[in-house]
Amino acid sequence: MSEAKGEKILVTGALGQIGTELVDSLRDKHGTSSVIASDIRSINEQNSTSKGPYVTLDVLDTDSIIKLCTDEDIGTVYHLAALLSATGEKNPELCRKVNVGGTISVFEAAKKCSLRVFSPSSIAVFGPDAPKHAPQVTDLNPTTVYGETKVSGESLAKEYGDNYGIDVRGIRYPGLISYKAPAGGGTTDYAVEIFSAAINHGYYECFVRPDTRLPMLYMDDAIKATLMLMDAQSDALGPSRAGYNIDCHSFTAKELADAISQEVDGFKCDFVPDVRQKYADSWPDSIDGSVAKKEWDWSPNYGLEAMVKAMLDGLSEEH
Ligand code: NAD
Ligand code: SER
Numbered sequence: 571m572s573e574a575k576g577e578k579i580l581v582t583g584a585l586g587q588i589g590t591e592l593v594d595s596l597r598d599k600h601g602t603s604s605v606i607a608s609d610i611r612s613i614n615e616q617n618s619t620s621k622g623p624y625v626t627l628d629v630l631d632t633d634s635i636i637k638l639c640t641d642e643d644i645g646t647v648y649h650l651a652a653l654l655s656a657t658g659e660k661n662p663e664l665c666r667k668v669n670v671g672g673t674i675s676v677f678e679a680a681k682k683c684s685l686r687v688f689s690p691s692s693i694a695v696f697g698p699d700a701p702k703h704a705p706q707v708t709d710l711n712p713t714t715v716y717g718e719t720k721v722s723g724e725s726l727a728k729e730y731g732d733n734y735g736i737d738v739r740g741i742r743y744p745g746l747i748s749y750k751a752p753a754g755g756g757t758t759d760y761a762v763e764i765f766s767a768a769i770n771h772g773y774y775e776c777f778v779r780p781d782t783r784l785p786m787l788y789m790d791d792a793i794k795a796t797l798m799l800m801d802a803q804s805d806a807l808g809p810s811r812a813g814y815n816i817d818c819h820s821f822t823a824k825e826l827a828d829a830i831s832q833e834v835d836g837f838k839c840d841f842v843p844d845v846r847q848k849y850a851d852s853w854p855d856s857i858d859g860s861v862a863k864k865e866w867d868w869s870p871n872y873g874l875e876a877m878v879k880a881m882l883d884g885l886s887e888e889h
Pocket of ligand 2: 756
């Protein structure tokens with residue numbers, strides 16, 4: 571793998587659910603001025619990301635990415651810009667354009683500017699034919715366009731690694747649960763929205779069936795995993811480096827609602843499935859993270875109960 575030259579970090583899609591928290595963590599670790607946040611949207615002063623350098627950047631604009639990386643001496647890109655599953659299935663063309671085209675732009679910039687790249691994958695790479703406890707290596711036949719773009723992202727990472735020595739790493743994130751920024755249009759958004767609905771209204775209408783079981787992770791753990799993977803020695807990482815399954819938690823929508831009811835008096839949840847049920851049903855119930863455990867020693871800190879408490883405390887403090 572080639573060595574990254576610059577010291578600074580660029581984050582694409584930085585105003586989203588993950589970027590909002592990843593930028594803060596990277597700035598705590600490397601210094602505020604070393605982390606340039608970017609997104610296609612413009613920023614407002616309420617956003618914590620506005621406390622450091624910010625540029626408006628479309629990831630489809632390869633020349634601007636290369637210019638920025640050259641001018642700012644960028645060494646690593648955390649490439650988060652994408653359309654998530656529910657938004658992506660509504661607009662498959664745009665989903666392919668942003669998710670695959672944007673990833674190629676970033677990888678081309680990596681080739682020109684010797685960058686290391688973090689490029690997240692998703693549990694959406696698995697299709698209904700995969701085992702319900704999905705292993706690291708199995709056939710990847712997703713039935714969503716979003717899932718197809720994530721399989722393409724992993725293949726492109728391998729191609730740029732094999733052919734050009736680019737160090738691309740990625741995690742097949744499960745559904746991520748957090749409160750600092752809204753969820754960005756995914757199928758797992760119910761597991762985020764349910765918390766603010768419980769606090770604000772004592773009621774949530776959930777868009778998947780109560781028995782829908784998916785792999786999930788609290789955002790603090792997702793950020794920790796991301797930083798651990800990027801800190802790992804390159805020669806410790808095997809062929810799964812661009813799309814690791816990671817150990818996380820597996821619970822049904824009803825188990826989540828029940829755990830919230832234990833903490834929020836009178837909370838009631840109804841289940842009214844919509845089109846997102848189909849996407850959820852095509853994904854695994856849980857994933858086997860033993861390769862990530864072996865290669866970079868990953869295990870999560872938060873279980874369901876601790877995550878529910880952290881979410882409710884965090885939201886109450888914000889209010
Ligand atoms: P998000 O939707 O919250 O944020 C994505 C950001 O990308 C948005 O702020 C959006 O404005 C920006 N964006 C869209 N098009 C752009 C473009 N052309 N140029 C620049 N920016 C653009 O998504 P997220 O939840 O933060 O996810 C980040 C990454 O992690 C994505 O690749 C996603 O597929 C992956 N992922 C997320 C989850 C999850 O549960 N959040 C799970 C699995 C994988
Ligand atoms: N949480 C994401 C989604 O639901 C999975 O990649 O789209």
